Amino acid sequence: MKKLITTMFAVSFVLLLAACSSSDADVNDLFNKSMEAAQDLNSFSVDMVMDQTIEVGTESIPQNMEIYLDMVQEPLTMYQQMSISMGDAINVDTESYFTEEGFFMYDSMSNLWQKLPSEQFEQIMQMSKNQQSPINSLKQMEKFVDDFELIEEDDQYIFKLSSTDEKMKELITSMIPQDQLTSAGMADNIDQLMENMTISTLKYEITVDKETYYPKNISMIMDSTMTMEGETVGFYQEMTGKYSNFNEVSEISVPEEVINTATESPL
Secondary structure: OHHHHHHHHHHHHHHHHHHHHOOOOOHHHHHHHHHHHHHHOOEEEEEEEEEEEEEEOOEEEEEEEEEEEEEEOOOOEEEEEEEEEEOOOEEEEEEEEEEOOEEEEEEOOOOEEEEOOHHHHHHHHHHHHHOOOHHHHHHHHHHHHHHEEEEEOOOEEEEEEEOOHHHHHHHHHHHOOHHHHHHOOOOOOHHHHHHOEEEEEEEEEEEEEOOOOOEEEEEEEEEEEEEEOOEEEEEEEEEEEEEEOOOOOOOOOOOHHHHHHOEEOOO
């Protein structure tokens, strides 16, 4: 999750470079300000809604996810509430804490708090610490600046992206940390996975505050297909998000009741 959120911030900051191509601002100066903003950002909140439809043959499976997230980056801690629905068949509410005390998650289906075993938690924590900083993510994504369109308003920039299939595959691959691919056993398969994927539509829009260089709202529409074991699976996704509470999230800690009642369970 941290990589996802960090990448979203990286996108918003690198988009500011696009503004330079259509204004008199100094590119290096704006780039430095963007990196400074990334360094100074230690906490924030996100409200996200994602609607997805998966099509397999003649079957269509709708999914909806609503997520609220509080995050502090130093030390890395998170609190999340999430609701997931898949048609009329599955409706699950979850709540989770990720702190140095461990990863704790509640789901409405089991009506129980569970704790990830220490060994798995340490692996996840180490991967989180090894993940690239927002600054490195900025440098990775600089090559995609020319694909963004800028709309300038009084107190904000609105950036729009509509890119090609091959470029988006390159971007997706660059956003996935190598250690995560290795831990998931996919390090040798990512190229084949991308070869089997076709992105027919990708539209991304983000609103950025002119004064702080922080993102305010994001939206994304992606229509893609993937061939797996000779069968083509379609994915249609719409996502919206709103950021708030920049550097205002207080310390995140796991309630004693959760710690005392959680049962250890592996992923």
